[in-house]
Amino acid sequence: MTSAVRHLTEAGFLGKFYIDGEWRKPTGLATAIVVNPAIEQPVAEIALGDDEDVDCAVVAARKAFTGWSRKPAAERAALLDRVHGLLLDRLELFAQAITCEMGAAITYARRAQVPLAAEHIRVARDNLATYPFIATRGSTAIMREAIGVCGLITPWNWPLYQITAKVAPALAAGCTVVLKPSELSPLSALLFAKVMDDAGCPPGVFNLVNGTGPVVGTGLASHPQVDMISITGSTRAGVLVAQAAAPTVKRVAQELGGKSPNIILPDADLSRAVPLGVAAAFRNLGQSCSAPTRMLVSRSQMAKVEILAAAAASELVVGDPLAESTTHGPIANPPQFERIQAMIGIGLEEGAKLVIGGPGRPNDLQVGFYARPTIFSNVNRDMRIAQEEIFGPVLSIIPYDTVDGAVEIANDTVYGLGAHVQGTDIETMQAVAGQIRSGQVHLNYPDWDPNAPFGGYKRSGNGREYGREGMEEYLETKAVLGFYR
Template identity: 70%
Template sequence: MTSPIAYLSNADRLDRLFIDGEWTLPEPLTRTAVVDPSTEESVAEIALGSSADVDTAVAAARRAFAGWAATSAESRATLLDRVHALILERAEWFAQAISLEMGAAIGYARSAQVPLAAEHIRVARDNLATYPFLSHRGTTAILREPIGVCGLITPWNWPLYQITAKVGAALAAGCTIVLKPSELSPLSALLFAEVVQDAGIPPGVFNLLNGDGPGVGAALSAHPDVDMISLTGSTRAGVLVSQAAAPTVKRVALELGGKSPNVILPDTDLSRAIAPGVAAAFRNLGQSCSAPTRMIVPSQHLQEVERLACAAVAEMVVGDPRSEQSTHGPVANRAQFERVREMIAVGIAEGARLVCGGTGRPQGLDRGFYVRPTVFSEVDSQMRIAQEEIFGPVLCVIPYDTIDEAVAIANDTIYGLGAHVQGGDLETARSVAAQIRSGQVHINYPAWDPNAPFGGYKRSGNGREYGIEGMEEYLETKAVIGFQSA
């Protein structure tokens, strides 16, 4: 099978932007390297767009909007079905690209990164088929209409998954799109643009600009002909996007950082709760904004929790992401590598007790952005490692004495994206879940639900993605009073 890099290079995609249904060469041509985090070596160069390319892409999306918005829900659903089928058909290419560009273990790319991304398209298709775009309230008609041209800015940690979460919902709603994926993990985005093209999405409806934040991201956020910006990224990036968007009063949807708690209630079966909690915190090597990296545990069970957590870490195999034996690869880029190592050192300096892991690379790995899965115990909620998003495999175990104290610790954060609660008594778990200020709460490690709305309280953002609520972010509400006779 041809590698994604070889294919994209041979197809002359790496130097191109996808605008108005065509692969176009930006002028001037500026390139940036795509670095394999397992070797620290450049494996490709991609073209970066500019503010002028943003103007061209937005103009194409604006021209296409009226026609796309007027299409029937059935025709849009048919096209989304083609996109879904093509992602599954090309799943191995996507998995290889994601493993190469951001270091996901190939098994995880195949089992999670790609199939979960495809699910967002399926859900958008299915919800579109039954959504009431017209409803009645007495003699008034309530219309839900597409908001217009949408600028979508996606991150490097779940590159395809975050693209499909936004693109599927926006296309279902009848919006047109200019997508800026992360320039750090752009290969899967280029493959996705081909999927959209091959599925028959009309020209101008979907446009792709690789580029950096100061160049393409800022221009897209400020553009007067963009009706909405949807960003998944850091809280800092969310602030910048909001500031750039403010003068044009466009809608801004933000899915930002997190420091999610995992509350282990006193009646929890620790043998069934701790290992899955560690796995959830370290999925995608902790590079998930909703990863439950604060494990809040009863003081009397602290030593047993530590033992079980370290046993779970010992089962992890950090290594070459293309190896079938590796459960985890490197972190995605040098900046993140340095950040994780710095924060592990901060935890040690703050007096948290290091029970496994540490600052160095795992044994036998002397190059690549590899870090050791690390567990701290006896963490105080005011420590930096308990307050700041580390975005790596670092778990903070925080003891508590009462359930009220556990809830207070869970809420002691500027974030509010995700949370977990474990307990034998479901009513108690539900009560605790109701008191946690976050956009999602998972009780006893339920299966992932692509229809569950996802988004944050507090500085974790605003708006929701996934499911019906995700599509409604891209809709305006119009009331037509007197639509029916009294």
């Protein structure tokens, strides 16, 4: 038993929800088992909510909304500041929870999963301090006001990061929230609820109800007293949530699937562009919606790129996520492991060239949902491995003949979440970036920017997260004419 599970067990939180400032038992008896993907063994049992639990949390959030939304911005920022500090103080506890619940290497959990999650809190706090909630347009006042009660649905792949990316801007805007984390990775969410409680969050401002998508997710989406839903998940899940929300005409913000391209321009430094492209594609073992899993390469450079890509992938250390030498742990859960294995098989059937990896576990790993980092080359743009989101360590190298052709291939997908462009001529890269239909474009692997808005075109969703735009998703616009005389 890890220290995180022991902490939650001893506190009695595994079988409870956090509603109206209290840890409460669920109304029903449904539970779910949390499985450690590294050992394929149960490590915890959590309660699952029902419609009555959802209603209880929504009522608490609605009751708290008026008071919280009228708090001075400085008071809301002060709460976020306390949350930020506590989260960093408990970094190791959160890292262990994330490693236990979804298999992230402990080194990666410590340096990325938790610190980047904390950054969303800091950014929301800082943006709140300077945001103009009232602006002047002639004699009219343009007011930005909290939209109301928000249902937040988060995924299993970045469990804490996605929570803070939604909770922090929503609270900064003056909204109250009901969080439904993934039932597959709920441990870090329960620890976060404890942070909110210890930070002195007013009752009802933050609420947590564990549960499944069809029950708790749909319950939040269809609830008439919920003003907005923000979901991060698969495109299929996003569609179902939008359908459930439609009768109540609530706002729905969706951050969904992706099949992001990485265009390696002919003048790029391949010795840098290719290894970093492999690392980006396999970040979090490819379990990231914006992972650049399509590498577009000039046809004349394919042979060299294959060699560089294989060398980069061979340096990855897949194994026990608690080992300091491990760079990549197991796939987070059995369904995702099976999906990855199936798609690798499809790539072979479609005739793609296997550069490295392939089906099955790494040879020395017999237990755990471990997948082999896999690279295909000579991938045709129409192949399923080039079109479908695999959500695992599978990279497709696709040849192009002209830069215009590369842009066409990059846009030839139903998704539009992220994209990368590598080269040496900044004007060319900027021009290519302007033609790609996606919510973000990264030029030459820049540092992550928590203030850069993130979201999708097409079936990758709508709305934006992160930074100022992320907070504005939780605001309504009111015009008061004749306000100024």
